[in-house]
Amino acid sequence: MSKVDAIDRFLNPKSIAIVGVSKDFSSISGKPIKNLIHHNFKGIIYPVNPKYEEIEGIPCFSSILDIPGEVDVALIAVASKRMLQILDECEKKQVHHIILFGSGFAEVGEEGKALQEKVFAKAKQAGIHILGPNCVGLLNVKESIPLGFATSFETKKGFKPGNVGFASQSGAIGFSLFGLAQEENIGFSYVVNTGNQMDIHSFDCIEYMLGDPDTNVVAGYLEAIPDGEMLIKLSETSKSLKKPVILLKSGRSELGRQAAMSHTASLTGSEDAFQAIAKQFGLITVNDVDNMIDAMKIFSRGKQTNGNRIVTISNSGAAGIAMADYSEVLGLEMVRLSKETAAKIESIIPPYGSALNPIDVTAQALKEQNILTETLEVLIEDDQVDAIVFQTTFGGELGTKICQKIVEIDRKTDKPIIVTMTGTNELTGKGRTILQEAGVPVYPTSYKTMLSLKYLVEFSHFSNDQMLHLSAPAFLPDDGSNELTGIWTEERVKKELSILGIRVPNGTIIKDRSHLEKVKDNLNYPLVCKVISPDVLHKTDAGGVKVNIHNPAQLERAYNEILQSVLQYSPNAQIDGILAEEMIQEEGAEMFIGVKEDPQFGPMIVCGLGGVFIEVLKDISIRRAPIQIHEAHDMLKELKGYPLLEGIRGGKKRDIQALAEALVKVSQFASHHRRSIGEMDINPIWVFEEGKGIAALDGIIVWKSRVERSVSV
Template sequence: MSKREAIERLLNPESIAIVGVSKDFTSISGKPMKNLIRHQFQGQIYPVNPKYEKIEDFTCYPSLIDIPGEVDVALIAVSSKRMMQILSECEQKNIRSVILFGSGFAETGEEGERLQEEVLEKAKKAGITILGPNCIGLLNVKKSIPLGFSTSFETEEGFLSGNVGFASQSGALGFSLFGLAQEENIGFSQVINTGNQIDLHTLDCIDYMLEDEGTDVVAGYLEGIPDGEMLIRLAKRSKALKKPLIVLKAGRSEIGKKAAMSHTASLTGSDETFQAIAKQYGLVIANDVDDMIDLMKVFSRGKQSNGNRVVTISNSGAAGIAMADYSEPLGLELVRLPNETQAKVEEIIPPYGSALNPIDITAQALKEQHIFTDTLEALINEDEVDAIVVQTTFGGELGQKICKKIAEIDKTTEKPIVVTITGTTEITGEGRTILEKASVPVYTTSYKTMVAIKQLADFSRFCLSHEEEAHTHGQVGKSEDTSGIWTEVRVKKELSSLGIRIPQGTLIKNREHLQEVKANIPYPVVCKGISKDVLHKTDADSVKVNIKNPAELEEAYESIISSIGNYNPDANIDGVLAEEMIQDESVEMFIGVKEDPQFGPLIVCGLGGIFVEVLKDISIRRAPITDKEAFAMLEELKGYLLLKGVRGGSKRDIQALTEALVRISQFALTHHGRIQEMDINPLWVFEEGKGVAALDGIIVWKKNEEAVVNAK
């Protein structure tokens, strides 16, 4: 049975056994049965506990083996110590899907981890699929089937069905978020909590939800990423289906990472890397629970934006100013309306209002409600506008009338309309509810509204973009000797083969060699000590610049050899590299490669020299990258202005720099699994048309036993 089939069975059981059930319906082991009865589960319920003969009107069985009928899903609410015995009963009874509620597994330490491994091994041999352990359960919202003990299942009003699927590693947070979202009239298709995700994990559930015809928006709360390649595949699938994949990722801080280990035994990984992957592959990132609900709201409407051009309508000048202030840093354009459209708006609003975007219709709309809605209707067919924001403070009967009209207009257009209603629930709540029930996204603050518009515009633009094949700008072959440490001399040879310029130079191996070459070296030169035991030359004072003649070369040679010896008496010295001193005006950059355990080879760039450590102004992508992605990396940098040329400075060769990034990303992919660290620092970028040059570099290769064989 595939994982999708297993999830389908868990969500749609016709018969359910509850092992360890309690007559006390307020307890964790009693709530699952109470919830199934409360929501009128139409299938068979089999309570299992040798203590009881009956629970309510249901026969209670001493073991799973004693159940007379077939069982689709077993809910197991017993001690972790009894788990192996219960799995044996599941195997005998041919139960292939189980939910483990109990804790006491990997989240508790080594002993719990061993037990978890034993349980998984036993389940795999028996062909049993496990959700959990350490989880609250799941909910098929469409069919009102709650399998678990979440407080959210205890509602007497039922569940609001809709098009949002949600997979959460945390049960408490996941179902709390579900409950809050339901209060804002956001409907769900299914909610699944994976807990320690011993077998089925959050990405499996997201995979199922993306393919579910009744689900248009998929959200996930992740503490760890069980499979980086799968997450990227799912992000690509999200784009292909135009179903946004919203992710709230925990464990961004060091304290958060430690907490995640004790919560669900999750290794959270680098947040810096995750954010880069999200940007590259179009994941929609939520920062907290409120943010995720806000995003569910705007995406569940199903509309997309053709761009980032926004017009705002408000009865408050201050609100319009606030939206204008938020739009610029969010990358939204408050578009200038064409003269004809602006003239239409001027005819509708009072003469003391403003038809300039942001449009201020003034408080006159208190008397003449048509001002609001007529202005909105004048804008919905404007091609220069991609999304419309309506802001109002009106409550009571007037507010309700306006909201009804907005909802009616919204149904007539594919253009996103997003509303801000500022005011108390007592005054404005009924109008807000009218919009929510009509699936019009509505928020309480201008900031929330503009963030929602920005995320919608970004995802829409990403869906419209075409995926490009990475262009190598030349062949990238696989290197033979990928072991140990490659010093600058060996790295530069490789970079030269990739078409990246390097300074001309000579490695002076010893004093005798120095005497042979010193008269033939073109001065001035830079001298650098080359040693696998000294990775940062400045720490050992092993760099000398502007060497003008043979005498200064001899002096520099002796000084460098001495400095390295003082820094590390055991250092193995390959020699002193004397190379041309490039004096052209340039901007220092760096390019690096690191192998991420979850996502594979990553390419990093930023300002070079010491700035990379001081400013931490970097951009990251997963290799390989396209020219377009390389250019986007540069644009993200605060230091990009230096490349463009500021205050009279000349523009740098950005094209050559992007080509270097692409080539090195191809090198990283070719050697996927073997590179531990690669740094080219500094990489000088000259004036436009004059290219780039790598002045230093190092590669640290993984040991053979640590290297991952590239399966591609």
């Protein structure tokens, strides 16, 4: 049985066994049966505990083997040391779906990890799917089936069904977030806690929820990425179905290895890679529980935008200014209204109001509620407006009437309407409830409103984007070498770049002093000289670079000084020679391109300002390789230093197209050598005036060992 089929059985059981059940309904082992009874589970419940003959009138069995009927799902509330025995009994009873509540597994150390591996191996052999361990359970909200002991299951009000599905690795965060969202009138289809993810993990649940016809928004709380490739496939499903996936990931500090071999390694940690993947493939990432609930709220309405052109209406000038400020920070466009639309609004609002965007209808709307609603209706008809933010502080009867009118208008249009309603619950609560029950997104502050709108605009743009990502690299020329080992220094890397069609300076490797004597009079000066050594990767630090060499005498002096300096820096360094190459004298911008193989997502390509600016400014953009040309341009535009390429204060525009093409070629190279390449650094890349191309001035590739390749993505 596939995991998707298994999850369906977990969520829709007809019969449930509770192994280790207790009559103490306040205990972990007593709450599951209490919750099923409380929420009127329509199937069969089989309590299992030799201590009892019955619980609440339901017959209790000594062993799962004594149960007379079939068992769809078994809830296991026993000590971890008994799990192997329980698995034997489940196998004999042909129970293939287990929710394992208990702790004492991988989360407690090596001994627990070993037990978890044994349990998983045995379950896999027996064809048993496990949710957990260290799991509080799951909830089918649509059918009101709680399987577990989460505090949220104890609600007296019942559950609000809806179109949001939620998978959470943490039970505490997951079900507390669910409870808070329910208070915001957000309805759910399913909530699943995956715990230690021994078998069923969060992405399996997200896959199931994306395929569920009643679920239109899927959210996940992650403490780890169980499968990087699967996440990318889920994003493709999300786009094709236009169902957003919202992710809150903990552990965002950089925990990845900080390699000293190249600059790139220090710029791409696991969180960097995750955020890059999310941006590239249209996943919505949020920073905390509040952001997650706000995103659920705006997406659950089911409307999308055609762009980022926003108009705000407010009865407060200050509130309008605040929203304008936030829109600029968040990348939303406060669109200038057409003359026709502005004229219509001017005929509605008081003369001392403002028909500019943000629109200020003034406090006169306290007396004439039609001012707000008629202005809203005008904007609904304007095709140059993609979304409308309606801000009000009105409470009481007036606020209620306005909210009722907003609901009526919202039902008649596909254009998103988002409301900011500030004020106490006593004064604005009734109006807010009207909006919530109708599914109109309503927020208490301007920032929460505009941030949520940003999420909606970004996903709408991605899901409507017809551009496809490359699933495989284009053809790459083969240099005939199979020596993908160790460290490739500058000389070898430049040969590869030339094969890829990326320009490199002409140069000669001077092997020794006798070779120097043969070539020094035949070189084209001026020159740059650089040490070539697998042991000296940052040449400048070792005094391994000399520039502005104009004649043979200067070349000889530079050769000697480099050797002396490098051997002082690293006495045992292997020196393969001194590279003497043409010195680029044309004006240009310094950039860099790097590659880092991420353990979850594979090769990640990085670009940014080059030279010493990499480590100082850390102005970088990241994508998963391979990329297309439009993605390369997007990467460059994300850089704070992008204006340097466009030319500022009279500076010449650089060859951005050539740099973007180089990014694509390197990304294809990285993807072509997936699992083999560890790190790659091309720094600096000299970007000449527009139309004159680029030149790679230095580079390094670190290849993985055979052992590293065998365990990589």
